[in-house]
Amino acid sequence: MKNKAAILLLIVTLMLVTVGIVMLFSTSSMQARDKYGDANYLLKRQLVWLSLGGVLCATVAATPYQKFRPYVPFLLVGAGVFLVLVLIPQIGIKVSGARRWLGLGSIRVQPSEFAKLALIFWLAHYLAKEKRRIDQFKRGFLVPMAVVGVTCLLILAEPDFGTTALLGAVALSMLFIAGVRLKFLVPTLLAGAVAFGVLIFHNPVRMQRMLAFTDLERYKAGPGYQVWQAMLAFGSGGISGLGLGNSRQKMFYLPEAHTDFIFPIVGEELGLIGSLVVLGCFAALIACGVVISLRAPDLFGQYLGLGATIMIGLQTIINVGVVTAWLPTKGLALPFISYGGSNVMMNLVTVGVLLSIYRHGTAESLPFEQEFFAQREPVT
C-alpha cells in the first residue's frame, strides 16, 4: 500500500506537471508572442523552473527528512528575513500593487512560497517536540500561534491575502491535528475571519471583489469580469471540450489565463473530462500524501507530510473554488499547472518531502517519539 502510494504520487505529479506544460503552451503562446515577441517565452522560463524543481525534488527525496530537522529554526528565520526584505521598497519588486517578489535580473522568486514550506517544517518540528505539552495554552497554542501570526502578518503586508489565508488554514489544520485544544483554535479561527473581514471591508479593490463574488451577474463587466469569463470558459468546454489549443477565452478574454486562471482553460479545451481528471489527480495526490504521512515512523514526519499535503490540497481547493465562482477571488496559483516559477518549484519540493518521508520512514527517530510509536506495526 505504502509502496503503491509513492509510485502513484510520482505518477500523478508527473501527470499534473505534463498537463501544466501543455496547457501553459496552449494559453501563454498568444500572450507571450504579443508581449515578448516569442510564443515560447513563458514556456521556456517555466521549463527552467520545472527542471530546477525536479532536481530539488530528487535531492530532497534522496535526503532523509529528519536531516532537515536541526535546520528547521534556521529555515524559519531565513524565510522571515526574506519576507521582511521583500517589504523593503528598494528590494521587493512590486507587480500590480503587491510587493511579493525578490529578483535578480529577469529571475524572480516569491519568498512567501518558500515561507509556506518553512513554516510547515517548523510547525511539524515544534508540534512533534511539544507533543506532551500540546494541550497547554502557552506551549500548545501561544508559541506556535505567535510564529504563525508573525509569518502571516508579514505575508499579509505584501499584501497577499490569498497566501495568508492559505497559510493560516494550513497552520490551524496542523495545530488541530496535533491536538491543540479547540477552545483555543475556534476563537482564533473566528478572530482571524473577523480580522480578514475588516481588512477586506477597508480595501476598496477587495471589497469590490467580494461584492462581485456575491452577485456575479451584476458585476460581470467590472470586478467580476475575470470570474465571469472563467465560467464562460467552463461552459464553452462542455463535456468533451473544444480540443487542445482551441480555447477561445484565452484570446485575451480571460485575463491571467496562464497563471491563476489556467484551470478554466483546461475545462474549455479538455472539457469536463479533462477538468475532472485534473481534479482527480489532485485528489489522488492528496490521498497518497495522507497515506505516506500517516505511515511515517515519527510524528515530525507525519505532521510534515500532512501539512505539506493539506497545503497542496487547500491551495487546489481555493484555486478551483475561485475560478468556479464559489470563493471570492484570491491570487492563488493552481499547484503544478499555473505559470509561476516559485510556485511549481516549491510544489515539486513538497512532493520531494513526501517522497523523502516515504523513503526514509525507517530512519532513526527521536527517542521519545519511538517510545510513542512502540505499538506501531513494523514496516514491511
Next chain:
Amino acid sequence: MSGWTHKQRALAVVLCLSLSFTALAGRLVDLQVFRRTELAGVAESNREQVVRRQGRRGEIRDCNNNLLANSQSVRIVAADPSITASNAPAIAQKLAPFLKLDLAVLQAKLTGSGKYVRLKTKVDEDTIAQIKALNIRGLVFEDQLLRTYPNGPLASHVLGFVDNEHRGVQGIESVLEQYLQGLAGYEVIERDRKGREIRALRAEGIGPRDGFHVVLTIDQVIQHIAETELDKAMAEFHPSAGVIIVTRPKTGEILAMSSRPTFDPNQPGNAPADSRRNRCVSDVAEPGSTFKIVVASGALNEGTIRLDDRFDCENGAWLYGGRILHDAHPYSVLSVSEILYKSSNIGAAKIAIQRLGAAKLYQYIRNFGFGRKTGIALPGEVSGIAHPLTRWTPLSISRIPMGHEIAATPLQMIMAVNAMANGGRLFKPQIIKSIVDENNVPLLTYPPQQIAQPITPRASILMAAALRKVPAADGTAPKAAVKGYDAAGKTGTAQKIENGQYVRKYYSSFIGYLPAADPEISILVSLDNPTSGSYYGGTVAGPVFRGVAEKVTQYLAIPPQFAEPEEKKVAQL
C-alpha cells in the same frame, strides 16, 4: 474531540478536503454540463461578430468598355482636431512626409474645429502601417469605397455622381442604382478581446455580390470631341450655356451628350446645382426655325406639297391674323426647298396654313415626339410644351411653324431630326447599351426601339434633299459644311422669352446629320445666348457642328461622299 488520536483528527481534516473536492467536482459538472448552453452562448456572442461586407459598386463604361466610373476601396487618414490641435506642429511634421501634404496645409487641418477632418484619401496600406507605428493620438483610419470618375468632368451629366453613402444621385448612377449597387454580404468572424480577427476561426457567411457594370452607348472619344468643341464654342461665343448631342440616327443611340456649364463628379459639391443639371433633357426652349422641318416634312408626307412648289414670301412682311409676320431676310417667291434652307418664316407659316392645317400640324408635332418625354434612361427629363389644339389661338398656326409657342428639349429636337433623317422612324433615345456581370456576360441588353413612324421613307428622302442645302453657300449655314461629306441640317435662331416677353437674347442652334442619304451620325449644337457678335444659328452653331462632324467622321471612319476635287463644286451648290 480531545479524545481523538492525531490520526483521527488528520482523517477529519482529510474528510473535509474530500468533501470540498466532491463539491468542486459537482460544481464542474454543473457548469460544464447543465449550464453549458447558457454559458457557451454568452461566450460565443462575446467574440462572434457579424460583419457586413459591402459589394463593390459596378462600373460605368462607354460603348467600347472604357472605364467612365468605378469604385475602389481606399484607406482614409482623418484626424480629430480636438485632440491633435494642441500638438499640431509636431504631428504635422511627422505626418507630412507620409501623406505627401504641404506642412502648413496639414497643420491648418490638424488645428481646425470640429471632431473630424479628413487629411488624405487613397492612402495605401503600407503607408497606413507606417503612420500607425508613429502612435499619434487623434488619428482615425477608415476604409471607404471611393467612386472615381477617371475622366473628370467628361460626360458628367450623363454619369451623375454618388452621395456619401455611395448611392447614385443623378444621371446613370441614380437611374441604375439597383443594378450598380452591390448586394451586401455578411461574415461571421471571431475576434479576440483586442478586436483582432482570429482568421483560423472564420465561420459561415455569404459573400457580397458586386454590382453589375453598365455599358453605355456613349463613346468616350466622341464625347471628348463634343466636349472639346463645346468648350471652344463657349470660349468663342460666350453663351451662358450650351449643349452638344451626337447620336446615331439609325438606332437612336446617343454617342455623346454634353452640357455646359459642367461639374466634376469626383467633387460634385464644388459646383453649383445649376451646373449639374443635364440641359439636354431638363431644359426646354422654343426651337425656332429648326421647327420648320416638322411643318415641311408633315406636308411632304401628306403629299400636299412638293419640294418645287412655290410660295410667295411677301418680301419679308406678311399680315396674318392682325399681326405682321417678319422674315430675317426679305424674299419674294421661294420653293419649299428654299423656304427650308433659307429659313423663311412666312413660307413655313403658309405651308402650315394653306397645305397642312392645324389638326394635321398638331398630329405631326405629337408624332415627332414633342410634348412628351422621350423616355431616355436619365433622370430629370421634362416633356416640353406642345399645347393641344384646343388651346391654340388663331395666330398659333402661323407661329408654331417657326418654332414659337412650343418648347422642346434638345434631345427631343435631335430625335425628331433623326426620324426625318433615317427614313421616318422615331426611335427612343438609347443611352444604356447593356448591363453586364463581372464576367462581362450581358444581363440585359437594350436593342434600338422604334416608337413611331411619323413620316414615310419617301418624305424623309425629300427632306434630306432640301436640308442638305442648308450647310451650303445659299443656305443659312455655309459655315456648317463638312469637307467631303454630304451633310444635311437646319439652323435655328430662337428669341428667348424672359418674363413672358421676347428679349434680344437668342438660342443659336444647328441640328445636322451626315451623310444625308444614309445618315451615320447626327449632331445637335445649341448655345444659349451667345454674346460675342453674331447670334445666328448658322454662324454660331454651324461652325461648331462642322468642328464636331469633321472629327467624328474621321474617328468613326465614315467614308466621304466627295473626293477632294469635287469639294468646291459642292460648296458652290
